[in-house]
Amino acid sequence: MEPVRQITGTAVPLRRADVDTDQIIPSEWLKRVERTGFGQGLFAEWRSDPEFVLNQPRYKGASVLVTGPNFGTGSSREHAVWALQDYGFRAVVSPSFADIFRTNCTKAGLLPVQVDADAAEALLAAVETDPAVVVTIDVEARTLLAAAAGVSTTFPLDDFTRWRFLEGLDDIGLSLRNEQKIVAYEAARPAWMPSAGRVAAT
Amino acid sequence: MERLASHNVGQQPQTLNDKLWDGHVVHQAEGEPDLLYIDLHLVHEVTSPQAFDGLRLAGRAVRRPDLTVATMDHNTPTIGLDLPLADPVSAKQIETLAANCAEFGVTLYPMGHAKQGIVHVIGPEQGLTQPGMTIVCGDSHTSTHGAFGALAFGIGTSEVEHVLATQTLPQRRPANMAVTIDGDLPAGVTAKDVILALIGRIGTGGGVGHVIEYRGSTIRSLSMEGRMTICNMSIEAGARAGMVAPDDTTFAWLEGRPHAPTGADWERALDHWRSLVTDEGAMFDKEVVIDATSLRPHVSWGTNPSQVVPIDGAVPDPDAIADAGQAESARRALTYMGLQAGTPMREVPVDTVFIGSCTNSRIEDLRAAAAVVDGRHISAGMRAMVVPGSMRVKADAEAEGLDRIFTAAGFEWRSAGCSMCLGMNPDQLAPQERCASTSNRNFEGRQGRGGRTHLVSPAVAAATALAGHFATPEDIR
Ligand code: SF4
Numbered sequence: 001m002e003p004v005r006q007i008t009g010t011a012v013p014l015r016r017a018d019v020d021t022d023q024i025i026p027s028e029w030l031k032r033v034e035r036t037g038f039g040q041g042l043f044a045e046w047r048s049d050p051e052f053v054l055n056q057p058r059y060k061g062a063s064v065l066v067t068g069p070n071f072g073t074g075s076s077r078e079h080a081v082w083a084l085q086d087y088g089f090r091a092v093v094s095p096s097f098a099d100i101f102r103t104n105c106t107k108a109g110l111l112p113v114q115v116d117a118d119a120a121e122a123l124l125a126a127v128e129t130d131p132a133v134v135v136t137i138d139v140e141a142r143t144l145l146a147a148a149a150g151v152s153t154t155f156p157l158d159d160f161t162r163w164r165f166l167e168g169l170d171d172i173g174l175s176l177r178n179e180q181k182i183v184a185y186e187a188a189r190p191a192w193m194p195s196a197g198r199v200a201a202t
Numbered sequence: 203m204e205r206l207a208s209h210n211v212g213q214q215p216q217t218l219n220d221k222l223w224d225g226h227v228v229h230q231a232e233g234e235p236d237l238l239y240i241d242l243h244l245v246h247e248v249t250s251p252q253a254f255d256g257l258r259l260a261g262r263a264v265r266r267p268d269l270t271v272a273t274m275d276h277n278t279p280t281i282g283l284d285l286p287l288a289d290p291v292s293a294k295q296i297e298t299l300a301a302n303c304a305e306f307g308v309t310l311y312p313m314g315h316a317k318q319g320i321v322h323v324i325g326p327e328q329g330l331t332q333p334g335m336t337i338v339c340g341d342s343h344t345s346t347h348g349a350f351g352a353l354a355f356g357i358g359t360s361e362v363e364h365v366l367a368t369q370t371l372p373q374r375r376p377a378n379m380a381v382t383i384d385g386d387l388p389a390g391v392t393a394k395d396v397i398l399a400l401i402g403r404i405g406t407g408g409g410v411g412h413v414i415e416y417r418g419s420t421i422r423s424l425s426m427e428g429r430m431t432i433c434n435m436s437i438e439a440g441a442r443a444g445m446v447a448p449d450d451t452t453f454a455w456l457e458g459r460p461h462a463p464t465g466a467d468w469e470r471a472l473d474h475w476r477s478l479v480t481d482e483g484a485m486f487d488k489e490v491v492i493d494a495t496s497l498r499p500h501v502s503w504g505t506n507p508s509q510v511v512p513i514d515g516a517v518p519d520p521d522a523i524a525d526a527g528q529a530e531s532a533r534r535a536l537t538y539m540g541l542q543a544g545t546p547m548r549e550v551p552v553d554t555v556f557i558g559s560c561t562n563s564r565i566e567d568l569r570a571a572a573a574v575v576d577g578r579h580i581s582a583g584m585r586a587m588v589v590p591g592s593m594r595v596k597a598d599a600e601a602e603g604l605d606r607i608f609t610a611a612g613f614e615w616r617s618a619g620c621s622m623c624l625g626m627n628p629d630q631l632a633p634q635e636r637c638a639s640t641s642n643r644n645f646e647g648r649q650g651r652g653g654r655t656h657l658v659s660p661a662v663a664a665a666t667a668l669a670g671h672f673a674t675p676e677d678i679r
Contacts, residue, residue, distance in 0.1 A: 031289070074643060076340060160233055171364055
């Protein structure tokens with residue numbers, strides 16, 4: 001993944017709770033075998049409404065999505081993260097994220113910014129009124145600043161994940177540093193555990 | 203020495219989840235996530251192509267093809283298996299999985315194979331899912347396998363690639379949540395109703411960051427199929443995973459399955475499996491208690507799985523919901539679902555019934571539905587479909603004559619797959635069609651654009667197909 005240090009840009013307000021990954025990218029789009037090109041399918045159903053926030057020209061070019069709690073609930077499809085990234089989002093701000101979605105974000109390099117409900121509400125309200133409000137998210141300092149919205153807050157990001165964002169590190173490479181330990185663990189696994197290649201005679 | 207969960211003599215009391223976790227830690231360091239060993243990786247066509255691509259780009263192999271099993275389920279048709287797929291994009295995805303499995307040496311149960319089926323149905327069925335294991339799959343309902351006392355959870359495609367390459371996964375230890383369900387279930391109330399009632403109570407975020415252990419006398423007296431139904435929907439409560447400590451019901455179900463240990467190995471395995479319980483005095487971070495004796499069959503009315511009522515109830519009034527956010531999402535849900543507050547659920551007309559999905563497509567589910575429809579016919583204008591969870595379930599059901607009961611009653615009898623659970627293949631709802639579905643998600647458009655999904659048990663789905671509106675088996679007798 002690409003290093004992410006600071007994100008500065010305008011934001012799109014999506015005032016909805018429990019936005020599930022079926023809404024973020026409908027299953028129709030999951031037939032593709034590529035990792036790119038999902039931006040067109042982002043919120044596909046809702047986008048058929050001309051009033052939907054992503055269809056409003058005043059929110060063109062935004063890089064931050066601000067939304068209600070429990071964002072990304074439901075299916076494990078990482079395509080939801082790819083769709084948000086492909087559309088141009090680099091961070092999602094919400095009072096809470098579903099577990100798998102949050103993990104998928106950190107693997108793919110989309111920054112999940114969890115802020116308290118008051119900060120999220122203030123930001124939503126400000127961006128709904130003025131699409132030009134600029135949001136600055138600093139990964140190193142774990143801060144979100146939107147001066148025009150009167151929001152200055154911190155967000156949780158464990159040291160390890162922060163380091164991976166800052167350096168743009170590949171998780172697989174990091175895990176393989178423990179190759180010796182993996183080999184040792186495998187040597188101690190009981191032989192009776194199931195293997196795809198071995199079927200009991202019936 | 204065998205690693206895995208120990209008997210834990212003389213240590214702090216531990217939860218089952220913590221035992222499984224500790225038994226699979228390959229590497230632990232301050233400030234880093236734990237690196238967990240993965241005993242079984244299940245793969246399907248939708249969340250794997252980009253992962254295999256990643257391996258190719260980096261010149262990596264699949265580390266343990268022997269611990270990896272693939273099937274085709276999400277995007278496959280459930281009729282006309284001998285015909286070429288009508289949709290070229292779907293066909294390409296299916297061919298891609300076959301090519302990837304051939305290239306990387308992964309066992310595949312392709313479309314039409316006797317062992318093919320929904321990934322969470324075939325793992326247990328083949329005996330690949332066993333107590334004490336860590337199991338992952340690029341699908342959130344991997345939590346199903348927790349019914350056997352395994353730590354099983356869904357992952358995204360980047361993690362699929364990670365497991366393919368390393369057979370490990372960096373993870374943060376989740377918190378422990380106990381859901382204790384005691385008492386005998388009233389007649390007509392099933393495992394599906396238990397889990398819907400729980401989600402209604404704790405909400406779709408109620409389990410976030412936690413692994414749920416289901417405990418209590420109700421759980422102990424449930425069959426493996428019922429336990430799988432409950433663990434399956436842990437994810438709908440927001441939990442990372444769900445699990446049930448293994449017991450004699452588990453062992454009896456597993457014995458003799460193709461991948462189950464045999465002879466002296468079976469005895470060794472049993473010894474280990476019997477240690478997989480939460481120790482007396484172990485602490486949970488959260489606990490919820492449910493009285494099974496007061497439960498009724500449940501039906502969802504909204505667009506997330508916490509929006510449920512007992513079937514004797516009515517569509518709720520959003521104005522009566524105290525929480526402003528929840529009231530707003532209820533209002534939006536009623537508009538989408540085309541429902542009026544106050545309408546008794548039994549008066550809501552239904553035009554489609556889907557019996558299937560990894561929640562309720564096992565033989566016991568089909569038997570329960572068949573018992574209701576036997577000798578009767580679905581109501582006029584109803585479209586009803588049974589999609590067995592696997593080809594093995596299909597064959598077993600046909601051997602018992604269930605297929606004839608269903609087709610005589612006017613149901614379509616299909617081949618195995620996810621089908622209308624997610625509407626990726628041609629089995630879909632048309633806009634505004636209203637479906638009583640035994641699946642797990644009632645999100646907007648989940649079963650087809652504009653379609654309206656109500657989550658129910660197989661018994662209620664069957665009774666509803668006969669009645670033309672939501673009904674219980676007693677209603678139609
Ligand atoms: S049946 Fe439905 S929920 Fe289960 S794996 Fe298939 S699509 Fe997912």
